[in-house]
Amino acid sequence: METIRILHTNDLHSHFEHFPKIGRYLKKAQADKSVDQVYTFDAGDFMDRSHPLTDATKGQANVKLMNNFNYDAVTIGNNEGISNSHEVLEHLFDHANFPVILANLREEDGSMPKWAIKDKIINTKKGTRIALIGLTAAYPMSYGPNHWHIMMLKETMDDLLPKLKGKYDVLIMITHIGLNMDRWLAKNYPGIDLIIGGHSHDLLKKGEEDNGVWITQTGKWGNYVGDIKLEINDQHCVQKISPTTVPTASMPAKSGDNAIIQGYRDKGKELLKAHKVADLPEKFADDKEAAIQVSLDAIADFAGTDIAMLSSGLFLVPFKKRILTKYDLQKALPHSMHVVRSTLKGSDLWRLVMEIEKNRHYLDHFPLKGMSFRGKIFGQMYYKGIKFDPRTRIVYVNGKEIDPNREYQIAGLDHYILVPFFPTLAIVGENKFLFPQFLREVVGNYLAKKYPVNARSESNDTRY
Incomplete structure (x- = not known):
């Protein structure tokens, strides 16, 4: 009989406030002599650029901290794969001391990324062969424009499993595809023994x-750590799997933890504040609407359109007058969203405006979670180049009544395609996801051009 202990995390999202406790728990468990072997895995979204240290270091600080967790393997989530440019992801794991297992992502030419492997066979001390396969959520509309080729799950599994047949005794999936798709894997590939999952932030306290x-899945943000016991017989077959989760809040704290956690934030703040972006005039002083209006101009300029839309809930704080730094922008717009150029017939653009106006009062205070949103409420919708007459229900584009047969292009965000409030965009919009810059980078670059920092500001880096 062989006993194996598996520790796992998912969706840490740069919640460094849990890292001191998690690190100590993992190190103690990894030294467990009551079992034959201990393995540690992460199922993706370990970074989130809403944290200043992650943003300032483009995730390198996360990898450095995760090296101390002694992972045996990880996969990536959408925050690694989509929130980063192709170039950043290519170098994210340059200094990782753990393998990245990812079977369904390729370079545009079909080759494997140099930083990833499709699968890995681990041989235990008692000779059990454990196969690891990693999968991430398949979002072709986002990966494609970022110069990656993402493979669908069935295509990936049907290609890989026959090649691994006979080479393993135990099959473990490390996935960032969400609970529903994990259940789909279980239904369609019953030869899998264990799925260590993430992405949907489900907490399965005793597994499913x-x-x-x-x-198994541990929820989000490092609030729990997964701890699984596997019992394997002498023929190397799994006899029993016993998943549990441990609340991080129950783990003992140490007196220096708060200083370490604050240090992560302070270091990120220091690095970001060193980069001056723009020198803003008086009108931006504590005026959120001014920030929204110039951001509408920014995304329209980036997308090459003359109309645009943004929601006020994206702006957590206003911009400020005088010197605006990368830290100020990061505080105001922490979301890892990308600009989208949507092409719509006039009749469909009219319907989109009707959807916005119908939902306007509901969305003003709607508490929104997920889909890259890092704020609290959706807020009000603002337009550039569009006016709506509620009395006549006429929509005007750049001062002219909308032509139902003409094509229009509007700049928005991938967020608006993902939320369920504006179905016209997803159903009939010809949507072009624009990479590599995401929202605050687009806004920052526009502000740098429109309100450049002068020589007296002594900035040597005004661009993202």
Whole structure:
């Protein structure tokens, strides 16, 4: 009989406030002599550029901290794969001391990324062969414009599993595809023994067994750590899988933890504040609407359109007059969203405006979570180049009544395609996701051009 202990995390999202406790828990568990072997895995979204240290170092600080967690393997989430440019992701793991297992992402030419492997076979001390396969959420509309080729899950599994047949005794999936897709894997590939999952932020305190396959997930933000016991017989077959989760809040704190956590934030703040972006005039002093209006101009300029839309809830704080730094922008717009250029017929643009106006009062205070949003409420919708007459229900574009047969292009965000409030965009919009810059980079670059920092500001870096 062989006993194996598996520790796992998912969706840490740069919540460094939990890292001191998690690190100590993992190190103590990794030294457990009551079992034959201990392995540690992460199922993606370990970074989030809403944290200043992650943003300032483009995730390198996260990798450095995760090296101390002694992971045996990880996969990536959408925050690594989509929130970063192609170039940043290419170098994200340059200094990682753990392998990145990812079977369904390729370079545009079909080759494997140099920083990833499709699968890995681990041989335990007692000779059990454990196969690891990593999968990330398949978002072709986002990966494609960022110069990656993302493969669908069935295509990936049907290609890889026959090649691994006979080479393993235990099959473990490390996935960032969400609970529903993990259940789909369990239904369609019952030869899997264990799925260590993430992405949907589900907390499965004791795991979930589907079609004989165990699925585990620890929620989000490092609030829990997964701890699984595997019992394997002398023929190297799994006899029992016992998943548990441990609340991070129950782990003992140490007196220096708060100083370490604050140090992460202070270091990120220091690095970002060193980069001056723009020298803003008086009108921006504590005026959120001024920030919204110039950001509408920014995304329209980036997308090459003359109309645009943004929601006020994106702006967590206003911009300020005089010197605006990368830290100020990061505080105001922490979201990792990308600009989208949507092409719509006039009749469809009219319907989009009707959807916005119908939902306006509801969305003004709607508490929104997920889909890259890092604020609290959706807020009011603002337009550039569009006016709506509620009495006649006529929509005007740049001062002229909308032509139902003409094509229009509007700049917005991927966020508006993902939320369910404006179905016209997803159903009939010809949507072009624009990479590599995301929202605050687009706004920062526009402000740098429109309100450049003069020589007296002594800035040597005004661009993202």
